[in-house]
Amino acid sequence: MTTPEEGPAVQATPRALELIARLTARHGPLVFLQSGGCCDGSSPLCTRRGELLIGPHDRLLGRIGDAEFYVDPDLYQRWGQPRFVIDAIADSGDTFSLEGLESMRFVLAVPGEP
Amino acid sequence: MATATKEFTYAPPGASGSVVPLKERYDNFIGGRWVAPVKGKYAVDLTPATGQAFTEVPRSTPEDVELALDAAHAAKVAWGETSTTERARVLNAIADTIDAHREMLAVAESWENGKPVRETLAADIPLAADHFRYFASAIRAEESTTTEIDKDTVAYHFREPLGVVGQIIPFNFPLLMAAWKMAPALAGGNCTVIKPASPTPWSLLKLAELLEDIVPAGVVNIVNGPGAEVGMALASSKRINKVAFTGETATGRLIMQYAAQNIIPSTTELGGKSPNIFFEDVFAADDAFLDKALEGLVLYAFNKGEVCTCPSRALIQESMYERFMARALERIAAIRQGHPLDITTMIGAQVSTAQLEKITNYVKIGLAEGAELLIGGKRNVLPGELADGYYFQPTVFKGHNKMRIFQEEIFGPVLSVTTFKDEAEALEIANDTMYGLGAGVWTRDGTRAYRMGRGIQAGRVWTNCYHLYPAGAAFGGYKVSGVGRETHKMMLDHYTQTKNLLVSYDPKPMGFF
Numbered sequence: 001m002t003t004p005e006e007g008p009a010v011q012a013t014p015r016a017l018e019l020i021a022r023l024t025a026r027h028g029p030l031v032f033l034q035s036g037g038c039c040d041g042s043s044p045l046c047t048r049r050g051e052l053l054i055g056p057h058d059r060l061l062g063r064i065g066d067a068e069f070y071v072d073p074d075l076y077q078r079w080g081q082p083r084f085v086i087d088a089i090a091d092s093g094d095t096f097s098l099e100g101l102e103s104m105r106f107v108l109a110v111p112g113e114p
Numbered sequence: 115m116a117t118a119t120k121e122f123t124y125a126p127p128g129a130s131g132s133v134v135p136l137k138e139r140y141d142n143f144i145g146g147r148w149v150a151p152v153k154g155k156y157a158v159d160l161t162p163a164t165g166q167a168f169t170e171v172p173r174s175t176p177e178d179v180e181l182a183l184d185a186a187h188a189a190k191v192a193w194g195e196t197s198t199t200e201r202a203r204v205l206n207a208i209a210d211t212i213d214a215h216r217e218m219l220a221v222a223e224s225w226e227n228g229k230p231v232r233e234t235l236a237a238d239i240p241l242a243a244d245h246f247r248y249f250a251s252a253i254r255a256e257e258s259t260t261t262e263i264d265k266d267t268v269a270y271h272f273r274e275p276l277g278v279v280g281q282i283i284p285f286n287f288p289l290l291m292a293a294w295k296m297a298p299a300l301a302g303g304n305c306t307v308i309k310p311a312s313p314t315p316w317s318l319l320k321l322a323e324l325l326e327d328i329v330p331a332g333v334v335n336i337v338n339g340p341g342a343e344v345g346m347a348l349a350s351s352k353r354i355n356k357v358a359f360t361g362e363t364a365t366g367r368l369i370m371q372y373a374a375q376n377i378i379p380s381t382t383e384l385g386g387k388s389p390n391i392f393f394e395d396v397f398a399a400d401d402a403f404l405d406k407a408l409e410g411l412v413l414y415a416f417n418k419g420e421v422c423t424c425p426s427r428a429l430i431q432e433s434m435y436e437r438f439m440a441r442a443l444e445r446i447a448a449i450r451q452g453h454p455l456d457i458t459t460m461i462g463a464q465v466s467t468a469q470l471e472k473i474t475n476y477v478k479i480g481l482a483e484g485a486e487l488l489i490g491g492k493r494n495v496l497p498g499e500l501a502d503g504y505y506f507q508p509t510v511f512k513g514h515n516k517m518r519i520f521q522e523e524i525f526g527p528v529l530s531v532t533t534f535k536d537e538a539e540a541l542e543i544a545n546d547t548m549y550g551l552g553a554g555v556w557t558r559d560g561t562r563a564y565r566m567g568r569g570i571q572a573g574r575v576w577t578n579c580y581h582l583y584p585a586g587a588a589f590g591g592y593k594v595s596g597v598g599r600e601t602h603k604m605m606l607d608h609y610t611q612t613k614n615l616l617v618s619y620d621p622k623p624m625g626f627f
Contacts, residue, residue: 035363035365036363036522036548036594037362037363037384037385037386037523037549037594037595038286038362038383038386038523038525039286039360039361039385039525041363041385042362042476042522042524042525043472045362045364045368052364052367052371053367072363074548075548078518078521079518079521079522080483080516080517080518082479082518089467090467091466091468091471092157092313094284094285094311094361095312095341095365096341096365097342098342100312100340100341100342101343105468107471107472108472110475110482
């Protein structure tokens, strides 16, 4: 899933990669599913591999660190198949996502921004 | 009464003269008592108004969820057998105490969430009280049914409680969303364990302080902590008989998956991207209705856009777009943003830094995909103590429905506007979304309003109104906006199960053996 002129379909900032490594060391292998909708929608959900059942229609966009990153195909289509850049910020978010335990939050950054 | 004063700012909770008493630290509410978290850890609660911490709440662990479930299970038989007369009395008493402490709860919720106090005083708190009254009435009026199968055989249908339910509350209406979930659960004879949202863990504890002497111990239990630990432990527990969740779609999937694994029912409300449709006839006269329609568009800024049904897509008939939008933008420019506890403030602060970051990024995405910024678009840095608060300017983009800012819920004060030529195109754009929670239709033509209302794939179509949330009108999603309905007595179906007694009064054997 790489277009040469644009880069990979999903990538993570150094901060996010560092957090993924830390979470992996603590919880084992991770899986991301891009969310949508209410509240903390638009951020990906990060769970232990096997916690969230990946469905037959979910699309594997790539890997960030050692973690697989999935997206619902309808959501992916409707968002215009964007490049996903995953960043991490300090936040006490309303989330089932694992990084909440570290008072951090994975968020989508805008591609091309530092 | 303070709200009648023209210029007035409530003192923040705990400050001298505040209507909200504040402790340095709060515990979990379990079994009618205040229970310290097992591991003794606490987290600070921030106010979005200033970005400063103002109290501490438990950073609980799964052990605390078990304690709450113990308390709920200990209470469930007695509460389930409590007469509906008595259950209704308790619900009405909750409503009365909410009304009696309206200002205290309104200020607490505003301070914790960042929403303007004029909204909590006028909407969140009175609606929460009314919700308990509605379900008090509904449960009194419930009747079991009997069916005469034949002359000597009768089927009796009783509604029985599910037992113990787990309820996960979102941050956008910390008290009202808790009321939406608690009231039907309690009316149906269930005990509940509630996990408030992490950014808004405290205002519900202020309500719990009022419930200590009203609700029997163990019927309502509140445990705070991270969703990834406490929310997950509750939602996946083998000791709950139902789970209810409001939030985003990925976690919604997880909740429904846990429910499937435990073979229990779930209800989920997962957001939307609600269209608000304005036909050219709203401009047929410059009258009260036009005024109402313009307000209807600006309601995207209500609760700073942090509403699952935020009317975040405005579809405006092309023939009146310029006139209508010019008037609407005047009104948006006049929105007063400021201290949430100032009663003249119309828009407050976003709930968290993550939300602020997300909104900022969506504005960049909108600009990058070629949408035209009509107003706003930036974080609003207010003076003095509010400088570090999470304020974002009311923002409007013009673009088209295929853009990402038209497809994804931004959960901020960002409106995406587009135009349509005729009714068919309006309907097509309205339904061109993954979601189907809310919609608005504005027209003076009642027949068209009906056609559109029936054609829109959404659970609630506000017709010539928006953002009304009365008990008695069913609320819930079509498509990926979730499963189940709230704020209506049909909710009792989600919180009870049917017991059928099939009784033969015929002494004769069947004759098979």
